[in-house]
Amino acid sequence: MVEALKTAIAERLADLEMVIGWEMGFDALHATPLFIREEGDLHRLTLGPLAVHNLATYLPGLKGKKVGVVVKGCDSRSVIQLANEGLIKREDITVFGLCCDGVISHRKLREALPADLGFVEQATWHSDRLQAVVAGHAVEVRLQDILADKCISCRYPNALAADVLVGAARTPAPQPVPCQDAFDALPQAEKLAFWEATMARCIRCYACRNACPLCVCRDHCIATTRDPLWLGQENSPAENFMFQMIHVLHLAGRCTECGECERSCPVDIPLLLLRRSMNRVTEELFDYQAGTTPGQTPPLLTFQVEEARINERGW
Amino acid sequence: MSASDSRELRIVGFLCNWCSYGGADTAGVARFAQPTDLRIIRVPCSGRIDPLFIVRALVNGADGVLVSGCHPRDCHYAEGNFYARRRLETLKRFLDATGIDPARFEYTWVSASEGQRWQHVVTEFTRRIHALGPAPLLRHVSDGAWFDAAAPAAAGPACPCHG
Numbered sequence: 507m508v509e510a511l512k513t514a515i516a517e518r519l520a521d522l523e524m525v526i527g528w529e530m531g532f533d534a535l536h537a538t539p540l541f542i543r544e545e546g547d548l549h550r551l552t553l554g555p556l557a558v559h560n561l562a563t564y565l566p567g568l569k570g571k572k573v574g575v576v577v578k579g580c581d582s583r584s585v586i587q588l589a590n591e592g593l594i595k596r597e598d599i600t601v602f603g604l605c606c607d608g609v610i611s612h613r614k615l616r617e618a619l620p621a622d623l624g625f626v627e628q629a630t631w632h633s634d635r636l637q638a639v640v641a642g643h644a645v646e647v648r649l650q651d652i653l654a655d656k657c658i659s660c661r662y663p664n665a666l667a668a669d670v671l672v673g674a675a676r677t678p679a680p681q682p683v684p685c686q687d688a689f690d691a692l693p694q695a696e697k698l699a700f701w702e703a704t705m706a707r708c709i710r711c712y713a714c715r716n717a718c719p720l721c722v723c724r725d726h727c728i729a730t731t732r733d734p735l736w737l738g739q740e741n742s743p744a745e746n747f748m749f750q751m752i753h754v755l756h757l758a759g760r761c762t763e764c765g766e767c768e769r770s771c772p773v774d775i776p777l778l779l780l781r782r783s784m785n786r787v788t789e790e791l792f793d794y795q796a797g798t799t800p801g802q803t804p805p806l807l808t809f810q811v812e813e814a815r816i817n818e819r820g821w
Numbered sequence: 822m823s824a825s826d827s828r829e830l831r832i833v834g835f836l837c838n839w840c841s842y843g844g845a846d847t848a849g850v851a852r853f854a855q856p857t858d859l860r861i862i863r864v865p866c867s868g869r870i871d872p873l874f875i876v877r878a879l880v881n882g883a884d885g886v887l888v889s890g891c892h893p894r895d896c897h898y899a900e901g902n903f904y905a906r907r908r909l910e911t912l913k914r915f916l917d918a919t920g921i922d923p924a925r926f927e928y929t930w931v932s933a934s935e936g937q938r939w940q941h942v943v944t945e946f947t948r949r950i951h952a953l954g955p956a957p958l959l960r961h962v963s964d965g966a967w968f969d970a971a972a973p974a975a976a977g978p979a980c981p982c983h984g
């Protein structure tokens with residue numbers, strides 16, 4: 507797959523300022539974004555279960571430039587959504603789409619290994635297995651056991667609206683996510699208690715916001731403006747939770763469930779519990795999944811005079 | 822008259838200037854008896870209401886939030902309440918995931934002439950909030966408590982995701 511991709515990129519590189527892909531990072535278990543500007547960079551390109559980043563996140567910042575981007579199925583939805591909202595110009599972007607077999611969750615990997623990820627001396631992938639040497643011990647982990655949650659429930663493994671599609675198309679087989687089911691089953695009071703306990707460890711680093719491909723306000727984010735003052739400086743469960751409410755509500759009808767927020771959280775807050783819940787609402791109300799249909803208007807930016815699924819709430 | 826004999830609860834009302842605020846005024850001018858828990862914030866249009874106003878009020882300790890605007894198809898600005906309807910319904914259905922009881926938030930439509938309907942809405946909503954009682958609050962902690970929270974954070978997460 508990677509060779510086919512390299513050929514496709516080489517053919518188009520001359521017309522593009524850069525192509526964004528992945529290369530191996532600082533150790534055997536981390537990939538990192540790669541900015542391909544010339545053919546000489548191409549040999550560094552890598553794909554596979556470590557290519558976790560949603561590279562579409564870079565696109566709004568590069569608006570106006572001709573760039574290429576390598577996307578997994580989920581990432582391709584971000585490209586469509588950004589274009590639907592006019593945050594990028596679709597014609598400026600060349601989308602190299604993958605048929606994706608899923609990526610890992612580093613959190614799950616960390617829990618599956620006998621020692622911290624920093625002690626991994628070697629790691630190799632063989633189809634669906636990772637073989638690693640960790641602090642002198644040889645270990646084997648099945649990809650299936652450390653797959654990111656978003657891949658478990660993935661409905662679009664093959665990139666949508668791609669200019670070039672590489673790999674063999676996969677049939678989606680979405681499964682329920684166990685942690686979401688466990689959360690949904692909690693009584694209301696326990697949900698509140700859960701967020702109170704969980705939000706206590708948020709350090710308000712805003713990594714979740716910065717990693718989100720659809721959070722594009724930069725210095726104007728109301729979480730950090732003083733006027734209007736939406737959010738206090740106090741680091742309490744209530745204020746941290748309020749920040750999440752800002753993120754979720756600003757992403758209502760826009761979130762593509764790429765999972766970058768949860769992946770980037772340094773204290774492992776299961777942020778997707780809230781995003782999935784919201785996406786369920788917008789799907790149920792407006793029969794809408796963000797970033798799946800080019801040209802579609804996000805549901806909260808439009809209306810119908812007679813709403814099919816909202817009753818008029820007479821008293 | 823209060824909806825019950827217990828102490829007043831904090832109910833915040835966001836009312837549009839053209840219909841519901843007028844409706845509340847009509848009810849007042851007609852001297853309809855109403856519970857007094859509601860604190861009204863007048864906004865130009867229900868379309869002006871950011872769902873975050875409602876969440877902010879609830880997180881800050883409101884026991885209930887009531888939103889009311891012009892009936893759909895009757896908006897002073899023609900379409901403000903059509904947008905509002907989508908936003909408010911989305912929030913209402915989402916609230917469950919936050920652990921905040923969705924019954925603490927309600928939205929409705931009352932026109933300027935509907936004084937009686939306004940009386941009914943306020944009375945019913947106030948009764949409902951009294952039945953629910955004061956809202957449980959997320960903690961606003963002091964520094965010391967925050968440092969206590971930092972210790973478990975360092976020790977590792979304890980959420981269903983990590984079971």
Ligand code: SF4
Pocket residue numbers: 714717718719720721757760761762763764765766767768781
């Ligand atoms: S909120 Fe999270 S899952 Fe949704 S688009 Fe943003 S980063 Fe992706």
Ligand code: SF4
Pocket residue numbers: 707708709710711712713714715767770771772773774775777
């Ligand atoms: S990434 Fe995690 S710790 Fe940072 S602000 Fe978001 S939820 Fe809080």
